[in-house]
Amino acid sequence: MPLFQRLRNWRKNTISAYILKAFKKALPPMSSTEKEAIEAGTVWWEAELFSGRPDWQKLMGYPAPSLSAQEQAFLDNEVQQVCALVNDWEVTTQDLDLPEAAWQYIKEKKFLGMIIPVQYGGLGFSAFAHSEVITRLSTRNSALAVSVMVPNSLGPAELLIHYGTPEQKNHYLPRLASGQEIPAFALTSPWAGSDAAAIPDSGVVCKGLWEGEEVLGMRVSWDKRYITLAPVCTLLGLAFRLYDPDGLLGEQKEIGITCALVPRDHHGVEIGRRHFPLNAMFMNGPTRGKEVFMPLSFIIGGPAMAGQGWRMLMECLAAGRAISLPSSNVGMSQLAVRTVGAYARIRTQFNLPVGRFEGVEEVLARMGTNMYASNAVRIMTAGAVDLGEKPSVVSSMAKYHVTEHARSIVNDAMDIIGGKGICLGPSNFLGRAYQQIPIGITVEGANILTRSLIIFGQGAIRCHPYILKEMQAAQEADPVTSLDSFDRLFWQHIGFSTRNGLRTLASGLLGARIFTLRHQAAPETMIYYRQLTRLSGILAFMADITMLAMGGSLKRREKISARLGDVLARLYIASCVLKQYENNGRQQDELSFVHKALQQCLFDAQTALLQTCRNFPNRAIGLLMRLVSFPWGASFSAPADALDSPICEQLMQPGSTRDRLTANCYLPTHPEDPVSAIEQALVYAIKAEPVEAKIRQDEKNGLFKNHPDANVRDIARLAFDMNRISAEEYELLAIRNRLRDTVIHVDDFPKDLRNPAAFMNIRNTCQGDRP
Structure with missing residues (x-):
């Protein structure tokens, strides 16, 4: 046997076996639902940020999202049209719902089927197009956005697309796409809340009558709340725990969380009264059922997917x-x-x-x-x-x-x-x-x-190159295979941690310029890539030390977990800003936004890291982490005040920058709409500034001294009467003043606000004819 192999066997049997035993004890207990939640989804750019040496060339290689011609046309036409059908004040005060014309338009134009493939009658839009539509709708009315957003998010359509049987897809997806079916998905229980895996709603496999025949089915009881679109839904998605005490499906008694589709008019389904979510006026309410029998064909994916609901949801x-x-x-x-x-x-x-x-x-x-x-x-x-x-x-x-x-x-x-x-x-x-x-x-x-339990709690396990693999190795049934895999992974992990620690110390002592970049970054943002690489190394180093020192108790140390999650998130936000700057063609008028956003991310990440060190339960380890990571003290400052002025100038004047940065805003054209009034008033406010400056100079020179009309309301008329401004200039000020007064106007109502009609009987107090 080669010497290397003999040494490895000695290490494995004398060192790694002891460490594996301790590792198993330190692992926090994990239920099957927790395991599925951790392993759900995919790992993407966040893994690079957790690696200690992110590959920025890889980031820049991701294609910039774009809209197809069909998607752009939908955004420019149908989305604009549906926004025009909705008045935010009327929805939230008078109708308490979207107007019928808007609901009809949403259904006809397949807003509810954006994610449904074209072959089933949907629009088959990209995720980016879906995002663009929701962003635009949200600038008009919350109920409008939510009513479109929810059917295209987690719910019956998405679950059917991925897991439905061919029969379920062919029946339901075309009906969902056309708006014949309005979906809702019932997950949240009053007794579980954010701990969705703990839902008490349950069903029992049994036999019962369905369409005149005795079939194998389920008798399900549930009590759900906060269910968006429940009051108007025709098709209810339902998550519950399924049990098979009589072994009708096999030997397994507790089958697990299961997802089913239940028509609203199915016998026993109860849609409760309506919730009132902070004047948003989207449809939301409870649903209940008591021992409602339904055939196994109601399960999304059919009987074969019984018990797979939590994995599907995750x-x-x-x-x-x-x-x-x-x-x-x-x-x-x-x-x-x-x-x-x-x-x-x-x-x-x-x-x-x-x-x-x-x-x-x-x-x-x-x-x-x-x-x-x-x-x-x-x-x-x-x-x-x-x-x-x-x-x-x-x-x-x-x-x-x-x-x-x-x-x-x-x-x-x-x-x-x-x-x-x-x-x-x-x-x-x-x-x-x-x-x-x-x-x-x-x-x-x-x-x-989300901040204290999920971001780092899930991120540390999923993003780390070794932790999840080590956990899986430790849970191997075969002890020989388990030890062999763990030994190899653990010592690779030690090498990874050592390299990160040394790089962290070197970058702390010598600065971020020790890192070289493999991609052609813009000169004005080059330093940020290096600084983010340094922070990535610090995060990887501290995360390893923290998990080693705390083990399973880290699950309860939510403040430490939250701060490390903040660091990962700030690195991700900074990556997005850099990517956006590149995707936009390095627009120089965006640089102030880019600098301020990135400097804030660096400062916030540093603050979270230093707080982690300062509040670490073991003071000696906390001090060690701080000395290795920040040997000269804090490295990053909050963004400079000098960045504020150019940002504000871009936001306070019409132009390509303002339009590009707020490109998703719906801009109504009706002159009485408050957003339209602001857009018009801004143009005239800027046009009037030179005339206003002329009047102010005359005022400084004492020309209007002691005159009773020399006040903010009447001074324009006084200047015109004294021939200090021309008729054209006076008219410009008159238009500016009318628009300004419309913008700053505050509505008033009859005294009896308890009468809903009072809200629609508004007296306009603007004096529009006064310059």
Whole structure:
């Protein structure tokens, strides 16, 4: 036997066997549903970020998502048309639902069948097209976006496409595509909440009557809530635990989570009353059933897929979550940034547009930067789905951080528009968005749990090149095979960790310039690739140390897990920003957004790493990690103030940059629409600024001193009467003032707000004829 083999056998039997025994003890207990959740989906770019040495050439090689001619035409026509059919104020105040004309149009134009293949009568759109549509709809009305989004996300159509029997596909998919069937999917239980795997809803395999014959079926009981589209659905997807106590299907008594399709009119199905989700007015409510008999043919995929429901859900959830909530929240963010950027130029205080104040400038720049980063994440993540990925970890990061960015953006927007934002009415373009922000934070996994349990908890296992393989090796039934595989993987892991630790120390001492790049990066962004590579190495190093030191207890150390997850997420967001900059052709007018977004990501990642070291349970290990990772102390600073002004200038004036950054916004043409009014008022506000400056100079020179009309409301008329401005200039100011007053107008109502009709009886207090 060769010496190398003898040494390996000695190592395996004397060292690795002991480590394997300790490793098995340290492994946290894992249920079958947890195992399926961890192993579900695919690993994509996040694995590179976890490797310690991401291949940036690989990132730049991913194709930029694009729309086909058919998809672009749909966005330009059908999507525009359906937006025009919906009035946000009427939906949320008067109709409490989408208008019938909008529902009919959605069905006729196959909005509910975007993901259904053409062969079944659907549109067969790409994930990117799906994302573009949802983003545009979200800038118009939340109920509109959600009503289209949910049937195209996790639900009956997607599950049928992947797992349905030929008979189920041929029957249901054409009906879903045409809108003959409205789907809902019932997963969430009042007693399980975000722990969907713990659903108590159950069914028992038994015999019963179906269409006059005795057949093998299930008697199912369920109680679900928060089910979107349940009040209007015709086809209910249902997740429950299936049991076979009499062994009618085989020896297995507990079959497991199963997914079935149940027609709404099936005997025993109960659709409850309606939930009221924060004025969003999309259809949402509970559903129940008590010992409802249904044949086994109701199971998605037929009897062969009984017990496979959790795997089905986990495999499909990633794609839906990667598109639905990131898209809808980016739409909300783009609307807020576009309208508030214009408002900050239109609205003046102390004879100055409010956007020129440094305090407002800081907030508006933060809004624009978060929007740019969120949109980059949305596009890259949707592109991953089109590449065939089911990115479970990436979708969690996208869901959490895009919805949190949207919360920050809308909150900042409300600060800027002030009293205008807190008084609801048809002229308030942001109030409903502010109310509805918590919906995205809550659904498809509460954000707190997504951050503290899922991103790193799942990411560390799935993205790490060795952890999952070591766990699988440790669970091998054959002890010889188990030890052999574990020995090989463990020592490869040790080499991986050692190299990362040495690179981390070297880059900390010598700086990120020690890393060489294999792709042709833009000179203005070159340094960011190197700095992100350094942070990737630190993350890989700290993650290994943390998992080694804490073992199974890391599952309970949610704050440590959350911070390491934040680092992975910031690396992903930064990657998306760099990719977006390249995909857009390195537009120089985007550079301020790019610099600020990337510097913020670096700073936030560093903060999370340092907090991990500072709060590590073992102080000595925490100190060691900090000294290796940041030997000279913190390396990255928060973004410079100088970046704010150019960002705000781009957001406060019409132009190609503003249009490109908010390209998904629906821009209505009706002059009374608040968004349309803002667009018009911005143009005239800028045109009027030279005339306004002339009047202000005369005022400074004392020309209007002590005159009673020398006030913000009447000074234009005074300047005209004194021949200081021409008739054309006065008319320009008159138009500007009319549009400005429309924008800053706040609606009022009769005193009896308890009467719903009062909300539709609005007295316009704008004095439109006053310049």
